[in-house]
Amino acid sequence: MEEKVVGYVRVSTEGQVRDGYSLAYQVEEIERYCMENNLQLLQIYKDRGLSGATVDEDGLTVEREGLQELLSDMVYHQVSHVIVLNTSRLWRSDMAKVLIQRELKKHEVDIKAIEQPIYSIYTHEPNDFLVNGMLELLDQYQRLEIALKLSRGRKKKAEQGGYAGGGVLFGYKAVRGQKVLEVDTEKAVVVRRLFELRHFFQHWSLTQLAERLNIEGYCTEKGKQFTKVQVKRMLDRESFYRGIYAYGQIQTKGKHFAII
Numbered sequence: 001m002e003e004k005v006v007g008y009v010r011v012s013t014e015g016q017v018r019d020g021y022s023l024a025y026q027v028e029e030i031e032r033y034c035m036e037n038n039l040q041l042l043q044i045y046k047d048r049g050l051s052g053a054t055v056d057e058d059g060l061t062v063e064r065e066g067l068q069e070l071l072s073d074m075v076y077h078q079v080s081h082v083i084v085l086n087t088s089r090l091w092r093s094d095m096a097k098v099l100i101q102r103e104l105k106k107h108e109v110d111i112k113a114i115e116q117p118i119y120s121i122y123t124h125e126p127n128d129f130l131v132n133g134m135l136e137l138l139d140q141y142q143r144l145e146i147a148l149k150l151s152r153g154r155k156k157k158a159e160q161g162g163y164a165g166g167g168v169l170f171g172y173k174a175v176r177g178q179k180v181l182e183v184d185t186e187k188a189v190v191v192r193r194l195f196e197l198r199h200f201f202q203h204w205s206l207t208q209l210a211e212r213l214n215i216e217g218y219c220t221e222k223g224k225q226f227t228k229v230q231v232k233r234m235l236d237r238e239s240f241y242r243g244i245y246a247y248g249q250i251q252t253k254g255k256h257f258a259i260i
Contacts, residue, residue, distance in 0.1 A: 002038055002039060002040035003038075003039050003040065003080050003081070004039075004040045004042055004077065004078065004079045004080065005034065005039045005040065005041055005042070005079050005080060005081045005082070005083050005112070006041070006042050006043050006044070006045065006070060006073070006077060006079050006081075006082055006083070007027070007030040007031075007034075007041060007043070007044035007045070007082070007083040007084070008044070008045045008046075008047075008066065008067065008070055008082055008083070008084050008089060008090060009023050009026035009027055009030070009044060009045070009046050009047075009066075009084070009085070009089060010023075010026075010046070010047040010048075010064070010066070010067075010089045010090075011023055011026075011047075011048060021085060021089075023046060023048065025085075026084075026085045026089065027044055029085055029114055030044060030083050030084075030085070030114070031044075033083060033112075033114050034083065039081075039083070041083070042077060042079065043073075043077075045066040045067065045069055045070040046066045047064045047065065047066035047067055067090070067100070070082065071100070071103045071104075074103070074104070074106070074107040074109060075107070079109060080109065080110065081109065081110050081111060081112045082104065082109060082110075082111050082112070083111075083112050083114070084111060084112070084113050084114070085113070085114050085115060086113050086114070086115040086116055087111065087113050087116060087119060090111070101121045104121060105121065105122075110122060168181060169181075169234075169237055169240060169241075170187055170190070170191065170220075170221060170230070170233075170234055171183065171184055171187045171188045171190070171191040171234075171241065171259050172184055172187075172256065172259075180255045180256055181256045182256075182257075183256075183257050183259060187221070188259045189218075190213065190218045191234060191241060191259050191260065192259060192260055193213065193216070193218065194209065194213060194231065194234055194235070195235075195238070195241070195260050197209055197212055197213075198235065205228070206228035206231050206232050206235075207228045209228075209231050210225075210226040210227055210228050210230070210231045213226045213231070214226055238260070240254070240256075241258065241259045241260045242258050242260055243256065243257065243258030
């Protein structure tokens, strides 16, 4: 049974002049190599006039549509190798190299480079360990940077009295496309009753308050009986129910309607 493979060819404006590796020449060499080695060539992916070193902010090669199509097709093709004239057709920078190899390794695909017959992406090279480590640190940095930006955005929103994200407090609902929480009229009745009970029976424990709500037929958002934990959560957010928005050390008049 023939081994299934795909090919990849690329030329950059300067590379074609310097190396003489035209697309047609690379295609011919790949087809000849596959015939001589009894390989079933499913497809040859092509990129014209693009550098093999360009990498975007997300770590994927920019505008190399042929390469991106090749990598995405790995899910369906179930091939064993990508055939190239040499590895410089796939990458010219260490970062691009590691990123492309990561994608191929996900699908247990190797590279056969015609001009580098003993090459394999599964051969451990010291430089690859270095670049991998740098990329992992970069990933961590980007995650922290995103978290910080989100935090700043939520802080600014909170300063303006708007909902800054997170779980929606019982008695309110978040509507897609709207930036202000809306009052849930059915749940708001429960909230008002709880604070009314707390006002008239100040000596009652949290458990007693929860039991009273249950006796009167009220239930949680999931249709279950109230517990002292849920009651405490509502009582602790009294300021929010009164229309005050607090986020961290910020406290301001909220854009949401007060329930009590």
